[in-house]
Amino acid sequence: MSKIYLAGIVVLVGLVGVLQLPNVVQLVDAQTEESAAGPAPTTSWGDPDLEGIWTRDAEVPLQRPSSFRDREFFTDDERADLDRRRAEIIARDASRERRDSNGGGTAEQDVGGAYNAEIYISHLRLGQRTSMIVDPPNGQLPELAPRAKEEHAALLDFSLNLKRATEVCENDLPACRGGEYNTTPWEDRDITPPFYITSRNALPGGGGGVVSRSNHPEDRGHGERCMSSTIPDFRGFRRIVQSKNQIAIFYDTGQGQGWHRTVPISDAPHLPSNVRQWWGDSRARWEDDTLVVDVTNFSPKSNFLGAHENLHLIERWRRLDAETLEYTVTVDDPTTWVEPWTAVQTLKKQADQMNRIYYEPRCHEGNYGMAALLIGAREDERAFAEGSGEDPALKCLGACGGFAAGFADEGDDANPLR
Amino acid sequence: MVDRVKSGLMVGVLFIGMAACNVGGPDGAGGASVPRTPDGRPDFSGIWQANNEAHWDLQAHEARAGMITQEGAYPYDYARVPAAPVLALGAAAGVPGSIGVVDGDGEIPYTAEAAVIKQENFDNWVDRDPELKCYLPGVPRAMYMPYPFSVTQGANQIQMGFTFSNAARLIHMDPETTLPPDYTYMGFSLGRWEGDSLIVDSNYFNGRTWFDRAGNYHSEQLTLTEKLTLQTPNVIQYEVTIEDPEVFTRPWTISMPLYRRMEPNAQLLDYRCIEFAEEFMYGGLRKEQLVKRWESETMIIDVTRKIPPGERLHEWYGR
Numbered sequence: 001m002s003k004i005y006l007a008g009i010v011v012l013v014g015l016v017g018v019l020q021l022p023n024v025v026q027l028v029d030a031q032t033e034e035s036a037a038g039p040a041p042t043t044s045w046g047d048p049d050l051e052g053i054w055t056r057d058a059e060v061p062l063q064r065p066s067s068f069r070d071r072e073f074f075t076d077d078e079r080a081d082l083d084r085r086r087a088e089i090i091a092r093d094a095s096r097e098r099r100d101s102n103g104g105g106t107a108e109q110d111v112g113g114a115y116n117a118e119i120y121i122s123h124l125r126l127g128q129r130t131s132m133i134v135d136p137p138n139g140q141l142p143e144l145a146p147r148a149k150e151e152h153a154a155l156l157d158f159s160l161n162l163k164r165a166t167e168v169c170e171n172d173l174p175a176c177r178g179g180e181y182n183t184t185p186w187e188d189r190d191i192t193p194p195f196y197i198t199s200r201n202a203l204p205g206g207g208g209g210v211v212s213r214s215n216h217p218e219d220r221g222h223g224e225r226c227m228s229s230t231i232p233d234f235r236g237f238r239r240i241v242q243s244k245n246q247i248a249i250f251y252d253t254g255q256g257q258g259w260h261r262t263v264p265i266s267d268a269p270h271l272p273s274n275v276r277q278w279w280g281d282s283r284a285r286w287e288d289d290t291l292v293v294d295v296t297n298f299s300p301k302s303n304f305l306g307a308h309e310n311l312h313l314i315e316r317w318r319r320l321d322a323e324t325l326e327y328t329v330t331v332d333d334p335t336t337w338v339e340p341w342t343a344v345q346t347l348k349k350q351a352d353q354m355n356r357i358y359y360e361p362r363c364h365e366g367n368y369g370m371a372a373l374l375i376g377a378r379e380d381e382r383a384f385a386e387g388s389g390e391d392p393a394l395k396c397l398g399a400c401g402g403f404a405a406g407f408a409d410e411g412d413d414a415n416p417l418r
Numbered sequence: 419m420v421d422r423v424k425s426g427l428m429v430g431v432l433f434i435g436m437a438a439c440n441v442g443g444p445d446g447a448g449g450a451s452v453p454r455t456p457d458g459r460p461d462f463s464g465i466w467q468a469n470n471e472a473h474w475d476l477q478a479h480e481a482r483a484g485m486i487t488q489e490g491a492y493p494y495d496y497a498r499v500p501a502a503p504v505l506a507l508g509a510a511a512g513v514p515g516s517i518g519v520v521d522g523d524g525e526i527p528y529t530a531e532a533a534v535i536k537q538e539n540f541d542n543w544v545d546r547d548p549e550l551k552c553y554l555p556g557v558p559r560a561m562y563m564p565y566p567f568s569v570t571q572g573a574n575q576i577q578m579g580f581t582f583s584n585a586a587r588l589i590h591m592d593p594e595t596t597l598p599p600d601y602t603y604m605g606f607s608l609g610r611w612e613g614d615s616l617i618v619d620s621n622y623f624n625g626r627t628w629f630d631r632a633g634n635y636h637s638e639q640l641t642l643t644e645k646l647t648l649q650t651p652n653v654i655q656y657e658v659t660i661e662d663p664e665v666f667t668r669p670w671t672i673s674m675p676l677y678r679r680m681e682p683n684a685q686l687l688d689y690r691c692i693e694f695a696e697e698f699m700y701g702g703l704r705k706e707q708l709v710k711r712w713e714s715e716t717m718i719i720d721v722t723r724k725i726p727p728g729e730r731l732h733e734w735y736g737r
Binding site: 049051190215216217225226241242243245246250259260264266269271279299301360361365371374375381 | 575626
């Protein structure tokens, strides 16, 4: 095994010791008896009470699976069938042979897949909704706007060029879709990327990394730099503490990449437009029983599904009953999507005592992986220059494919919820 | 007549009751004028910030020529000049003096062994201070860093959010809360009310945070007792008793006011410093390094920052 690959061991420190995956894959049914929940409480000053630790308790894909395009809800039988198929695939992933037979089997895929399988697999059962997106009614993200298409095409081109002389393209793996194998590495592989590297979004190839390069920490993308958290966040836990004039939301998300958000309840104008922030600028108001938060002023460096500084969110937080918080977000960015879209997520209250532990976000504090990735790349370059190693451009260093989040990039072992 | 006596008595009782309610904590601070939650507790919610030099050095100190200095043309301690890493910043790189925030004689009661480490920390500030790496700042340091922080006082818990590194701490108010299984940067905090003062006991610190930029430090044995009292609607008197038998010979206390940010539109802004520390931490590992000798009329500074063995990134973390 000549190909040493380090992207897979990035930023593990944050949660090591916390994650205990069962040997036997079993989807968890965390759904509670909704009828048992009491009425939505109010605070002592009369506002709806949003306090608590909240997370999703069912798996709902953001976009509707292709075979359910006209259906807003699954039947119970369909959910059971999909849960069974998902569990079988996740269980199969544990076998190396399965990865080999899926066209993988490269060191890059093995490491990248194993890493992601351990961290990002959802063991939740399917919810009733076929998609979090409720508008457009087809449950799909709207078409990309011309600017976003241009960015995606340029990054795809950049990404495929970086990978073109690696095993990923030599073996025609899914991570090379849209590209071609070329025995000669790309001569421009050290150029500045066409856009600021953020996250992989819809670029092909699972596993760690965004593009196949480790020239700079910036090349590794937000996730490996411990800066992946964004709003809206559909993945993690959020602890809400509430006072009359502001709401504190602590997000525990993205493997130690959590962060603290203070939301002013205020009709003050947003920050001046030249002040741009990773998590935007939030202004909240009560509309009857709903906390409505308007978020603007995002940074060009921020990224939510390819949207950057023009992102505008309208979040609606509404407590349906003692155990349930409904989060609705309308996403508007005419430079990223041709029309606004809206997603709904149902969050369930978690026991305060069971979840008392503050998992502080320590990704950065334990990010040995970033230094190791860069050191490894420099060592490979030095060895090649001295004639004792192969050309580093033949190695895939990011988005190499594999069983990201437990599923293959395509084929029988792909996520049936796609 | 009888009726009038009765109502007079009732008014008196009511008055005494209100007075008892409003008399404040042991210090008698605040009283009726401070904001209160519907259940009558002082309400600390808002945006606050220290306005002192404690983040440089908890102890009294005179101004220094630079954050980092070197021996000057004259070999006296009081004639040191700024050193290369901050030279280009001119007078803006100096360190302001301070009357200090350590109570009593102003001394920090280090053990003899710990005092040596503190001095080494001071001498090797750039290599050792976790703030420079954008690591979580710990407590109490987060409370007096030169950035605003928010307090959101809920019914059953109090959340503090800090500008620096978007750090946070939760103050549990439920005494039944059981202890965490691991040590942390920001510690585990349990609050209680003593009159009008909020008392917070904190422990489970991991020993990797500092108190200031002067190398004052602690171990995993650190326990804090913080006392927050609203002196006026816009001033919190903040006191911290610090105990750590591994590092200090006795408990010691710091105290300072924390001020409300009075701007009507005061809010926290991002300070996502991970990206600010990347060049510092990983710049030498770039394929093409960004630090070069400058040319022509531009000032050229050769910065020699020799990272001593034992202070490298991984070794420091694994300490």
